[in-house]
Amino acid sequence: MSRVPFYLKERLENLKGRVLHEQFEASDLPAWERVVLTWAVLMAFWVVISASFGPGNLVTGAAVTLVIAAFMRDLLTADIRRTGHIVEKLLYFAFIYLPQYIVIMAFRLLESNLRVAKNVILMDINPGIIKIKTDLHSDTGIAILANSITLTPGTLTLDVNKKLGETYLYVHWIEVETLNREKAGEKIKGDIEEWLKKVFW
Amino acid sequence: MIEVFLMLFGEAVMVFGALGILRFPDVYTRLHAASKCDTGGAMGIILALILIMDAPAVVRAKFLVLAFLIAMINPMVSHAIARGAYKYGVKPKVVVDMYAWDNP
Numbered sequence: 654m655s656r657v658p659f660y661l662k663e664r665l666e667n668l669k670g671r672v673l674h675e676q677f678e679a680s681d682l683p684a685w686e687r688v689v690l691t692w693a694v695l696m697a698f699w700v701v702i703s704a705s706f707g708p709g710n711l712v713t714g715a716a717v718t719l720v721i722a723a724f725m726r727d728l729l730t731a732d733i734r735r736t737g738h739i740v741e742k743l744l745y746f747a748f749i750y751l752p753q754y755i756v757i758m759a760f761r762l763l764e765s766n767l768r769v770a771k772n773v774i775l776m777d778i779n780p781g782i783i784k785i786k787t788d789l790h791s792d793t794g795i796a797i798l799a800n801s802i803t804l805t806p807g808t809l810t811l812d813v814n815k816k817l818g819e820t821y822l823y824v825h826w827i828e829v830e831t832l833n834r835e836k837a838g839e840k841i842k843g844d845i846e847e848w849l850k851k852v853f854w
Numbered sequence: 855m856i857e858v859f860l861m862l863f864g865e866a867v868m869v870f871g872a873l874g875i876l877r878f879p880d881v882y883t884r885l886h887a888a889s890k891c892d893t894g895g896a897m898g899i900i901l902a903l904i905l906i907m908d909a910p911a912v913v914r915a916k917f918l919v920l921a922f923l924i925a926m927i928n929p930m931v932s933h934a935i936a937r938g939a940y941k942y943g944v945k946p947k948v949v950v951d952m953y954a955w956d957n958p
């Protein structure tokens with residue numbers, strides 16, 4: 654009597670994990686799109702860093718970055734969530750998602766600076782290490798989420814733990830308000846995770 | 855006018871970060887002051903420099919690349935220092951430590 658629900662639950666978790674893996678494999682970008690995306694990013698970086706528009710400079714940069722992009726195509730683009738056509742996705746990213754992220758992070762960075770100044774003056778700290786759960790699965794998404802959490806007010810990421818297909822973050826919180834995992838996650842992650850789930854897997 | 859405000863903001867935040875490193879009790883709270891105030895102050899000063907500088911736009915874009923690299927690398931380094939300190943055995947002064955519950 655007591656063993657059957659556990660068995661069924663374990664079986665269901667197994668199946669859910671396999672469906673997630675299949676979706677992840679199916680949502681991979683084709684190879685040439687990955688090469689073109691990496692090439693565009695590297696070429697933009699080359700133009701900005703070298704700061705000259707002579708034809709020899711541009712041709713050299715294009716050739717070298719094409720060779721690098723052909724070899725390193727999975728480095729930047731392996732974790733991008735695929736919905737719709739690639740051009741539509743790029744336009745959405747450049748004109749909606751990226752300004753949204755920059756505005757969110759700029760205001761939270763401002764708030765966190767003011768809050769550290771307040772904490773330094775008043776010394777009203779009550780620190781603790783809290784464990785929260787995220788819904789992201791890819792390495793790039795988790796890395797960007799952890800960096801964003803470090804820059805938001807009052808929190809600092811300590812470690813990441815992947816267990817049974819779920820990802821947990823350990824966060825050092827300078828002023829512990831709640832110990833409940835869901836409430837703490839809502840308060841710490843805010844709308845950054847919603848943003849990241851639209852772009853990364 | 856706005857570049858003067860940005861410069862003053864960056865320098866004030868840097869001063870508060872240095873004060874925080876001196877006043878906070880242990881490694882982790884000091885890292886709070888270091889990571890946040892360094893990132894915010896450096897980005898304020900870099901934005902002020904972009905506005906002040908008399909140069910073509912491509913040269914100003916280099917400063918934006920610098921700001922992006924600071925915003926990427928600074929939290930990563932503070933995360934590495936915090937994890938290394940914990941693994942080395944520095945005990946945090948905290949009210950609740952869920953990391954020690956899971957790694958006995």
